[in-house]
Amino acid sequence: EDKVVQSxxxxxxHEGDTVTLNCSYEVTNFRSLLWYKQExxxxxxxxxxxxxxxxxKSGRLSSxxxxxxxxxxxxxxxxxxxxxxxxxxxVATGNQFYFGTGTSLTVIP
Amino acid sequence: DTAVSQTPKYLVTxxxxxxxxxxxxxxxxxxxxxYKQDSKKFLKIMFSYNNKELIINETVPNRFSPKSxxxxxxxxxxxxxxxxxxxxxxxxxxxxxxGLAKNIQYFGAGTRLSVL
Numbered sequence: 001e002d003k004v005v006q007s008x009x010x011x012x013x014h015e016g017d018t019v020t021l022n023c024s025y026e027v028t029n030f031r032s033l034l035w036y037k038q039e040x041x042x043x044x045x046x047x048x049x050x051x052x053x054x055x056x057k058s059g060r061l062s063s064x065x066x067x068x069x070x071x072x073x074x075x076x077x078x079x080x081x082x083x084x085x086x087x088x089x090x091v092a093t094g095n096q097f098y099f100g101t102g103t104s105l106t107v108i109p
Numbered sequence: 110d111t112a113v114s115q116t117p118k119y120l121v122t123x124x125x126x127x128x129x130x131x132x133x134x135x136x137x138x139x140x141x142x143x144y145k146q147d148s149k150k151f152l153k154i155m156f157s158y159n160n161k162e163l164i165i166n167e168t169v170p171n172r173f174s175p176k177s178x179x180x181x182x183x184x185x186x187x188x189x190x191x192x193x194x195x196x197x198x199x200x201x202x203x204x205x206x207x208g209l210a211k212n213i214q215y216f217g218a219g220t221r222l223s224v225l
Contacts, residue, residue, distance in 0.1 A: 043216050099154070101149070102152070
């Protein structure tokens with residue numbers, strides 16, 4: 001059965017800390033892995049990863065994929081209160097997307 | 110312009126009622142989805158339509174019936190609502206059904222359904 005597992009489920013840090021969120025997967029016909037940020041409403045797209053070892057970066061956020069070990073990490077450096085959200089990992093296969101349970105990140109001032 | 114729009118944003122109703130949630134996308138995408146997000150924030154796919162045809166139908170009660178009049182619309186009708194149906198329902202669209210590498214889902218703002 002295809003599945004996507006994220007860890008930790010929740011995380012509380014102080015502003016300025018660096019966090020690493022994990023996403024592991026077991027799917028058939030892997031095509032891409034996507035990270036989303038969900039604040040109060042709709043998930044919004046952060047990154048799409050298709051190749052191993054190539055880091056995607058956007059400001060303080062970065063992500064990398066390991067297709068051999070079947071996982072991805074999302075790093076956030078110098079966290080800010082605005083980073084507080086649920087971070088969702090999704091894997092696209094041949095015909096659909098599988099979402100993980102999400103990691104709830106809370107950044108305390 | 111909102112890319113994926115859902116209506117209503119909030120829906121409060123009694124058990125046993127029938128209700129519908131509408132979704133429209135103006136991105137020209139071929140594939141649309143319905144997801145249910147429960148109180149634990151787990152996002153679970155319910156249905157997926159590609160060019161008005163059903164391609165994914167996960168294990169959901171047959172009280173839930175999606176309808177796609179055209180590829181820009183995917184509505185969700187729910188019969189005989191139950192307490193456990195309370196959740197946030199998200200509509201999403203993508204160019205292709207997850208099959209190609211260059212593929213991103215765009216989500217609507219969600220519909221919060223509360224069944225009393």
